[in-house]
Amino acid sequence: xxERVRVRAMMPPGHVRTPAYLRGRIGVIERELGRFAxxxxxxxxxxxxxxxxxxxxxTMAEIWGPDAEAPNDTLxxxxxxxxxxxx
Amino acid sequence: MPHDHPHSHDEGAVxxxxxxxxxxxxxxxxxxxxxxxxxxxxxxxxxxxxEKGHTDAAxxxxxxxxxxxxxxxxxxxxxxxxxxxxxFRERLLADGSAACREMDLDIGPMHLIAxxxxxAVHNLVVCTLCSCYPRNLLxxxxxxxxxxxYRSRAVREPRAVLREFGVDLPGDTTVRVHDSTxxxxxxxxxxxxxxxxxxxxxxxxxxxTRDSMIGTGLPRQP
Amino acid sequence: xxxxxxxTDPIPESLAAGRxxxxxxxxxxxxxxxxxxxxxxxYALWEKRIxxxxxxxxxxxxxxxxxxxxxxxxxxxxxxxxxxxxxRWIASVxxxxxxGGVYTTEELGTRMEAVAxxxxxxxxxxxx
Numbered sequence: 001x002x003e004r005v006r007v008r009a010m011m012p013p014g015h016v017r018t019p020a021y022l023r024g025r026i027g028v029i030e031r032e033l034g035r036f037a038x039x040x041x042x043x044x045x046x047x048x049x050x051x052x053x054x055x056x057x058x059t060m061a062e063i064w065g066p067d068a069e070a071p072n073d074t075l076x077x078x079x080x081x082x083x084x085x086x087x
Numbered sequence: 088m089p090h091d092h093p094h095s096h097d098e099g100a101v102x103x104x105x106x107x108x109x110x111x112x113x114x115x116x117x118x119x120x121x122x123x124x125x126x127x128x129x130x131x132x133x134x135x136x137x138e139k140g141h142t143d144a145a146x147x148x149x150x151x152x153x154x155x156x157x158x159x160x161x162x163x164x165x166x167x168x169x170x171x172x173x174x175f176r177e178r179l180l181a182d183g184s185a186a187c188r189e190m191d192l193d194i195g196p197m198h199l200i201a202x203x204x205x206x207a208v209h210n211l212v213v214c215t216l217c218s219c220y221p222r223n224l225l226x227x228x229x230x231x232x233x234x235x236x237y238r239s240r241a242v243r244e245p246r247a248v249l250r251e252f253g254v255d256l257p258g259d260t261t262v263r264v265h266d267s268t269x270x271x272x273x274x275x276x277x278x279x280x281x282x283x284x285x286x287x288x289x290x291x292x293x294x295x296t297r298d299s300m301i302g303t304g305l306p307r308q309p
Numbered sequence: 310x311x312x313x314x315x316x317t318d319p320i321p322e323s324l325a326a327g328r329x330x331x332x333x334x335x336x337x338x339x340x341x342x343x344x345x346x347x348x349x350x351x352y353a354l355w356e357k358r359i360x361x362x363x364x365x366x367x368x369x370x371x372x373x374x375x376x377x378x379x380x381x382x383x384x385x386x387x388x389x390x391x392x393x394x395x396x397r398w399i400a401s402v403x404x405x406x407x408x409g410g411v412y413t414t415e416e417l418g419t420r421m422e423a424v425a426x427x428x429x430x431x432x433x434x435x436x437x
Contacts, residue, residue, distance in 0.1 A: 240337055
């Protein structure tokens, strides 16, 4: 059973790599990618950690609701661990 | 890009044209247009970096040559190898970067994920936050990939986008859109055209278009 | 598969204004919803040089791709409409190198003035 996660619905200013259209949406982890430099720190030349990055797969129905072009089509995106919570 | 020379292009052919670049566009004169503020800044920064010992003219030229040498033809070779060699296809799907390096493709530090089309699945690649592209494999991206319209629509109405590019998918094909949001880059392995049994890798590579590796196109039919 | 439940915007209304201009996915109101322009162009030498400078500055630890994107985003939507791709890049590269102390604003200003006085074309100003 794939792990279900929800993208956090935060809206901070500044440099982040989590698209707004995915915030608050639930998907499943498609694969683990390893650990990568935290762009939210490195963008400002601050000391940064290597953080867990995963690919999350969402259905178009989950993202766009009844307006989805084809509900069972999917969207995969790479999301850092601190943007995910258990769903 | 208000100052660029617009002209139409085809589906992203990777075969060479006489007098054309690898991407199928005419080469353009670089030095005959009025000097702009940003060009002045480029020259000044380049000279300061050289004077301060951070780089030199030869290194900059080598980097330009290295980038110029990358083109969709490299991706076409990769796809053709995957079509031709089932064991290589498995390795490519398992670790795209390692498979490229196995073919001596100069992809630098790029992390590549290969996604495969079939009768059941069609993959499409976009970067909604900027314009991430597998440039170390395919060369620099086409201008349309960087437009607001493509970045906005590809995740919202991918089938309409595909129709605009001339790809009309059956309703029972699942579309998988890949948004390059972080450190991965993506290449689509298009489905191998029917009627190519027994073809060599070189013959197969000639069917692979740039757009078929982004997902907005299909390979040429034999 | 997801149940066909009623979808509400999961972002509280008072936070919606935090969406940033470069975060374009799914925003098909206005220009984002139109046909995809298919005109293309090949990159000129000055554009390739900017690309090369960015790659080299990254390899040498003078700046990062995250820093490049951060400044591009902070330049705002007007820059996306009025400047070319590599014009925005060199503006961002410059901002990052200034912030990193690679050179000073005075050094850059002095050199830009000297470059501009060399001639009216890129070829003349770049010294061939």
